[in-house]
Structure formats: C-alpha cells, structure tokens
Amino acid sequence: MKKFLLLLLSCFLYYNSLAQTDEVFDSNRSVRFGFKFGMNYSNMNFNKGYPPPMVPVEASWQPGFLLGFSLEVPLPYNFSLQQEYLYAQFNGENRNLSTHYKHSYLSLPLLLKYRIIPKVILMAGPQFDLLIAAEEESNGQTTNSTHGTEERSIGITGGLGFQAWKQISLNARFTHGFNHIGLTQRAAAQEFKYEILQLTADFSF
Template sequence: MNVSNTNFNRGFPKPATSIETTWKPGAVVGLFVQVPFSQKLSLQQEYLFSQMGGKVKSTGTEYRFNYLSLPVLLKYSLTPRFGIALGPQFDLLLQAKQKINGASTTITHDTEERSISATAGAEFYVLDNLSLNLRYLYGLNHVGLSQRSGNPTEFKYEMAQLSATVTF
C-alpha cells in the first residue's frame, strides 16, 4: 500500500498562488530480483504495478495514475534483520484518470508518460523470508497534465510506501 501526492507547487512554472493538495491511498504489487555483491550489499531490480495520485482541495479534482514502476535499489544490510535501500525509480504510465464532481475522465493520452524519482527506505525481516519495507519516493522530473489539450500544468510526485515482501 502507499499514499501519494501530486505536488503542483513544485511544478514549472510555479503557480501564482499555492495549490493545496491532499494525499491519496493506492496499491503496489509486483516481483523483484536480488543480485548479491557481498553478504551485506546487493542490487535489487523490481517490477511493480503502482497506483499514484492526489487531490486538489480547492477544485476537488482527483487524479489516479497507474504505472509500471521499475525501481533499481542498492541495498545494504546493517544487521541480519535490518537494512536500508536507495536508488532511482522509473515509472511508465499505463492509465491516467481525472475525477471532477464525480465524473471520471480518462486522461492517459494527455498526461506525460514517464516519471523519474529517487527512492530511499528501510527493510526489516520479521521472519527469514518475510520482511516489511517502508519507503519514501521523491519525484525528480515534472509530470505534465493537459499536454495536448492546452492549459498545461505540472507537478512532482511524493509517495510513502509500506509493503510486505516474501522471498523464495
């Protein structure tokens, strides 16, 4: 599960007045491959379906974006049960929707197709093959809306994610 925000105040150009947004819950599910370099250091490539979004308080406009997310994380084990991870995340847009006054519209072809973020987090092994992960994602690029239909606006993502991982 995750909670994400579309921060328009970090967009370009910056809005004349601050845009207040709220965080929206979403889901994340996927697979990963871990390549160990040593007993403490490894590289982890993930293949995830991620839901991200946000809501503009003043207009009530809600956004929901479905992505194929591809984090590439460098993981370091501080203890046998606790580790940290850091790396980039590349997101490819699968579907985008906008909801205004209860009416939902697909805006996939009017939304920028990619997003790049920095990800940092911690992992705690509850059992030998079951871990809990907590991450923060910080958007690096501007994601554009209304790119083809005029009146373009941009935002950057922020996301916190809590997940459980089962390893085989």
C-alpha cells in the first residue's frame, strides 16, 4: 500500500512540474451529473478490531456490486469536487468461525479530484457509509443481523481515473476504514475495519 501511495505521489509531482500553474485542460467545464456502476472487493479485517482476536483471522476478499449517481462541481486549476450517492455491497468472511457476511450500505464518498494530464485524474477524500441491511450465514443458516451491526462506517478513499471517452471514465479506488465496526454473534462482540478495492465505470452528462 505504501509503494502504491508513493507511486501516485510521484506521478502527481512529475506531471504537475510539466504543467503551468494556471493551465486548465478543459476551459468549458461545467457542473456534471453522472451514473456509475461497478464492483467492490472488500475484506473485513478482524485483526484490526478491538480487542484483536487471540487467533489471527486470515484475510478473505469478497465481491459485491455498487451503483448510483454522482455530482461533479468544477474548481479552479484543474480541480473539481465530486459527491456520490451509491448503493454498495460490502461482503466479508470470518474464516475462523466459517461465517459469511453480506452488508448493504448507502455510501457517500466526497472526493477532491485533480486532472494531472488530460485523461488521468487523481482523487481522494472521505467516505461515509450508512448500513441498510446485514445478513450472516453460518452452518448453512442465514440470519438477519442488521440490528446487531454497527450502522456507520467512516473511511478514507483514494485512487485514479482514466477518461476513456468524452463521457465515460474508468476508475480504481482503495478505501481504508477508520472506525471499528461491531458485530454481535453468539453473545460475543466482534469488531473489524473495512478494506475495500473498488472498480467502476462512470457515465457523465
């Protein structure tokens, strides 16, 4: 992860040195609305819970989907601010207990974007997630765990976007959760932090 962040920073400094400070790649920018969909690959990191488990839990990255809308407001000097309103599935597994989790969220990322070259965009910002529904599956039985699951998730997200066509972009982001999310199972409290890789296609107009 540190190498990935250093690579992003190096790209930013390199391309920024090539451009004039007041250069704007698109002089006709305006407020843009968008629709997006894609995939989440999430890991519920129980080893970062409090207290940590006595036996470390092996990472298990699980797929889920997302879809929703975005609103992008242009700012000076190739910057813009983008608010997203998403329905997102963050799934996971505790391999020590052979238990699978399916969580649905209203996801609200707020991103500061910078166009480092005409087709490449760097983005970062906070992400707020509100739980809609939760299920857990163990020993072939599925139970509703919505009321026993912490309803808020807060994280920081960052990544890159590539403007494939005028109205279509492809994006890759990584989100790291800040807060501990509590679960109650078999009268024993468990906590974890989210780690999420997100791949999306965005359509703007």
